[in-house]
Amino acid sequence: MLSSKTLFSRAMKRKKRKKVPDGKMRRKPVSGERISVSKKSQIRECNEDDNEFGFGLKSSAPSSNHGVQPLGNLYLASGTINTRNIGLGNMQILTDELVLDVLGFLDATHLGILACVSKSFYVFANHEPLWRNLVLDNVKGGLLYNKTWKYTYLAAFYPSFDGSVVDISGLRVRDFYSDYLFQSWLCANLEMKPEWLERDNIVRRKGISVEEFVLNFEEPNKPVLLEGCLDNWVAREKWNRDYLIQLCDDVRFSVGPVDMKLEEFFLYSDQAIEERPLYLFDPKFADKVPRLGSEYDVPVYFREDLFGVLGKERPDYRWIIIGPSGSGSSFHIDPNSTSAWNAVIRGSKKWVLFPPDVVPPGVHPSPDGAEVACPVSIIEWFMNFYAATKTWEKKPIECICKAGEVIFVPNGWWHLVINLEESIAITQNYVSRRNLLNVLDFLKRPNASMLVSGTKDRVNLYDKFKNAIDASFPGTIDQLARKAEEKAAEQKKLSFWDSVSDSNAGAFKFSF
Numbered sequence: 001m002l003s004s005k006t007l008f009s010r011a012m013k014r015k016k017r018k019k020v021p022d023g024k025m026r027r028k029p030v031s032g033e034r035i036s037v038s039k040k041s042q043i044r045e046c047n048e049d050d051n052e053f054g055f056g057l058k059s060s061a062p063s064s065n066h067g068v069q070p071l072g073n074l075y076l077a078s079g080t081i082n083t084r085n086i087g088l089g090n091m092q093i094l095t096d097e098l099v100l101d102v103l104g105f106l107d108a109t110h111l112g113i114l115a116c117v118s119k120s121f122y123v124f125a126n127h128e129p130l131w132r133n134l135v136l137d138n139v140k141g142g143l144l145y146n147k148t149w150k151y152t153y154l155a156a157f158y159p160s161f162d163g164s165v166v167d168i169s170g171l172r173v174r175d176f177y178s179d180y181l182f183q184s185w186l187c188a189n190l191e192m193k194p195e196w197l198e199r200d201n202i203v204r205r206k207g208i209s210v211e212e213f214v215l216n217f218e219e220p221n222k223p224v225l226l227e228g229c230l231d232n233w234v235a236r237e238k239w240n241r242d243y244l245i246q247l248c249d250d251v252r253f254s255v256g257p258v259d260m261k262l263e264e265f266f267l268y269s270d271q272a273i274e275e276r277p278l279y280l281f282d283p284k285f286a287d288k289v290p291r292l293g294s295e296y297d298v299p300v301y302f303r304e305d306l307f308g309v310l311g312k313e314r315p316d317y318r319w320i321i322i323g324p325s326g327s328g329s330s331f332h333i334d335p336n337s338t339s340a341w342n343a344v345i346r347g348s349k350k351w352v353l354f355p356p357d358v359v360p361p362g363v364h365p366s367p368d369g370a371e372v373a374c375p376v377s378i379i380e381w382f383m384n385f386y387a388a389t390k391t392w393e394k395k396p397i398e399c400i401c402k403a404g405e406v407i408f409v410p411n412g413w414w415h416l417v418i419n420l421e422e423s424i425a426i427t428q429n430y431v432s433r434r435n436l437l438n439v440l441d442f443l444k445r446p447n448a449s450m451l452v453s454g455t456k457d458r459v460n461l462y463d464k465f466k467n468a469i470d471a472s473f474p475g476t477i478d479q480l481a482r483k484a485e486e487k488a489a490e491q492k493k494l495s496f497w498d499s500v501s502d503s504n505a506g507a508f509k510f511s512f
């Protein structure tokens with residue numbers, strides 16, 4: 001691994017704060033940079049020589065990150081110079097993150113000028129996520145990705161710029177040590193380790209009845225992987241790149257903060273090597289291209305969809321999801337306390353799920369649940385936190401969901417998803433009678449205006465939904481509330497008997 005030759009301070013964990021209710025799952029642009037040939041081969045050597053952690057790089061790992069090395073290497077270097085500090089002048093006291101935050105205020109021209117000031121500023125000012133932000137903030141209309149974010153920017157704003165002749169590796173700077181920049185590069189270029197993919201402990205079912213699904217999974221709020229329920233989907237047969245590009249033509253889909261045509265998105269995803277690749281995640285896909293909506297059917301288990309009573313006022317509930325290998329969704333709980341199903345049409349996805357009472361390691365929700373601080377990227381979570389789950393009493397549920405399979409994500413469960421190859425999926429969030437009371441409770445919370453998502457009217461959603469349910473299904477809410485009370489009383493009785501009886505011996509337990 002990154003052993004004696006490449007000492008990387010693994011304790012350094014980068015965190016991002018994310019507001020939960022902002023769409024179903026949104027992410028901020030971050031990271032992605034390069035490594036020099038020698039550094040790359042150094043790490044490869046390390047992998048072969050000393051496999052303590054076994055990190056492997058993607059074969060597509062580019063050949064330059066401007067020579068940035070992890071800070072630990074400084075202690076083994078013959079000299080004590082860190083070019084990072086010398087070239088930053090008075091700014092050297094700032095952390096790398098802060099330097100990048102400051103540079104994030106600059107426009108492209110000033111970033112370009114700053115890159116000429118010193119070797120250190122050259123490295124910082126070429127940090128790809130800075131250019132990614134500049135592109136995403138400024139390029140309107142067609143986004144034609146061109147090798148790197150910096151060259152994409154230049155090609156968009158300087159028509160005389162000839163991207164075909166540039167060398168994307170850039171300059172290599174000697175004696176530059178930075179854990180932040182190194183980790184950012186590493187996370188963009190790491191292969192998923194086999195042991196991150198090994199655990200497969202989800203219950204799988206094929207051909208079960210709706211009653212079995214409700215009894216064994218929906219009612220007890222447990223995940224399940226359902227096989228064979230997409231067999232009749234037109235989407236399974238037809239949806240591939242060429243078909244979708246032709247069908248969707250000039251239609252633009254939501255890709256993080258920008259809208260892209262499918263052709264543009266695939267142009268990007270074929271080239272990008274990023275820690276957090278852009279992800280196409282569009283809730284309006286079926287309005288934009290009605291054929292997309294008619295080429296799949298809601299699996300039989302999920303047909304009760306009570307938010308339907310709100311008609312056009314219902315919160316966003318279905319998404320088409322397309323992303324390259326490495327893209328995905330970092331830890332979150334689904335919006336409005338809904339449950340969800342996620343069907344993989346092409347590709348495959350690694351899932352990690354924790355029950356509602358277990359906050360995943362490395363994830364820190366604010367007390368009101370409105371914000372979550374978590375590692376910058378999914379890959380960083382695997383690198384720094386996955387191993388911790390091995391010793392946890394409550395192990396996560398994990399699986400790889402392949403094309404043709406559907407996962408049921410019960411309400412309140414934390415989940416993280418990473419695409420192991422380019423994937424196309426459909427997901428829907430829904431409310432059935434099993435989680436209606438949860439959803440109503442959620443919508444009624446005092447900070448609902450911060451928590452409710454997917455709709456413009458966050459404050460009145462509770463009243464609107466409750467009234468619409470009362471009108472369409474009179475008495476249902478009271479009936480469910482009575483059932484819930486009975487169940488709670490039953491459970492209380494059971495736990496009383498558990499506490500006074502020795503369940504193994506079937507006898508009373510006396511404690512003095």
Ligand SMILES: O=C(O)CCC(=O)C(=O)O
Binds near residue numbers: 334427
């Ligand atoms: O990236 C994915 O496919 C998972 C999406 C997800 O977690 C969600 O829709 O809640």
